[in-house]
Amino acid sequence: MSHAITRLPDEQLAPMIARYAAAVRERRRHSLIAAAVVAVCIVLAGWMGEVRPSVLIAHSGRLTDYFSAIVPTLRWDSLGADLxxxxxxxxxxxxxxxxxxxxxxxxxxxxxxxxxxxxxxxxxxxxxxxxxxxxxxxxxxxxxxxxxxxxxxxxxxxxxxxxxxxxxxxxxxxxxxxxxxxxxxxxxxxxxxxxxxxxxxxxxxxxxxxxxxxxxxxxxxxxxxxxxxxxxxxxxxxxxxxxxxxxxxxxxxxxxxxxxxxxxxxxxxxxxxxxxxxxxxxxxxxxxxxxxxx
CATH class of the missing domain: 1.10.3720.10 (MetI-like)
Structure with a gap:
């Protein structure tokens, strides 16, 4: 059994589409404002906390060097003694x-x-x-x-x-x-x-x-x-x-x-x-x- 699809007249459909588009724009605007506020807060927190990405990048190798230093040397031929x-x-x-x-x-x-x-x-x-x-x-x-x-x-x-x-x-x-x-x-x-x-x-x-x-x-x-x-x-x-x-x-x-x-x-x-x-x-x-x- 086939079902007929009812289409609203254009004079009724146009206001509904306009309201939907306005709601989407409003939601998008709120999301952008929230993202901007979060970004500003992150920047302020980094500034107040004296977070310096250049220092972090420059000295990040020290952390990997430390983990490399604490890993013991294990040899297969003397594994028991090494453990x-x-x-x-x-x-x-x-x-x-x-x-x-x-x-x-x-x-x-x-x-x-x-x-x-x-x-x-x-x-x-x-x-x-x-x-x-x-x-x-x-x-x-x-x-x-x-x-x-x-x-x-x-x-x-x-x-x-x-x-x-x-x-x-x-x-x-x-x-x-x-x-x-x-x-x-x-x-x-x-x-x-x-x-x-x-x-x-x-x-x-x-x-x-x-x-x-x-x-x-x-x-x-x-x-x-x-x-x-x-x-x-x-x-x-x-x-x-x-x-x-x-x-x-x-x-x-x-x-x-x-x-x-x-x-x-x-x-x-x-x-x-x-x-x-x-x-x-x-x-x-x-x-x-x-x-x-x-």
Whole structure:
């Protein structure tokens, strides 16, 4: 069966085409203005930051020279001996790497507990008192605004060198970051179970326990695992300020120009982070998949 194509009269079609063309020109003009603003901002940022492309190009070879220097010489006929010489301190580095993982784990655990306790107080749909809600939000903002290395330096001064300053620094920053993410998850829950629990006479803690937590548990676990991935990388550089972990040996090797040690430690860190990322990614996908099938 053939269908006839209806064509509007020219006197009706012409104004519509004109309006469409005007809308396209307006959108194009807005895009050009936005691009010009971004370009101006980039130029101003480069000028204020004293970014000099000529210097960057002139000295870019130093970076490649450094990476060439840290790559060890491996010969096929003596590969075993060369690898043994390259990883001469493998046992010690693995122990420090384990310390780094434990620092990240404890920092994530303590920070996650704090974020879990505070996120409900920072949620607008659960707390109507603006003083409590805003106080919780400002505290979480403070925790995530100050960099981990700054907290680590303060705790190193207070408690001395070791793993504890790194754990505390990661815990505080993790609490601020996860607290914001957790609060956003809570604010997007279905409020019908909350209203039902409140109508049944449940207290506020009971409402949170039985009406809110079951809805957000899988997302909380997913964000917690994601934060653990980030904290493993952050814990690797905590040793730069004496806060424990393998970063302390890494910065010492960099300062003393132990080139082969630098590459050996970097490869250990990269391999560990890759393995953790792959494992936690699979776990997070399973958690989100279970949430989607509910």
């Amino acid at each position: 043994a010489e390259w990883y001469w301190n493998l046992d010690g580095w693995l122990k420090l790497l384990l310390d780094t993982l434990l620092i990240a784990y404890l920092g994530t655990l303590l920070g996650g507990i704090g974020a879990f306790l505070l996120c409900f107080l920072a949620s607008a749909n659960l707390v109507r008192n603006p003083f409590i809600r805003l106080s919780a939000r400002r505290f979480l903002e403070f925790c995530r605004t100050v960099p981990e290395l700054v907290f680590a330096l303060l705790f190193v001064v207070a408690f001395g060198l070791g793993a504890m300053p790194g754990v505390l620094a990661l815990a505080i920053h993790t609490m601020g970051s996860l607290g914001k993410l957790f609060a956003e998850v809570v604010e997007n829950i279905d409020m019908k179970p909350v209203e039902g629990a409140t109508a049944a006479g449940a207290s506020w803690p009971q409402t949170v326990r039985f009406a809110v937590v079951p809805q957000v548990a899988s997302n909380f676990a997913s964000y917690g695992l994601l934060r653990f991935e980030i904290n493993v990388r952050e814990a690797s550089i905590m040793g730069f300020v004496g806060a424990g972990g393998i970063g302390q040996d890494l910065v010492e090797a960099i300062r003393k120009f132990y080139y082969s040690d630098v590459s050996a430690i970097l490869l250990l860190i990269i391999a560990t982070v890759m393995i953790i990322d792959l494992v936690t990614e699979q776990v997070r996908h399973r958690l989100l998949g279970l949430e989607g099938r509910r």
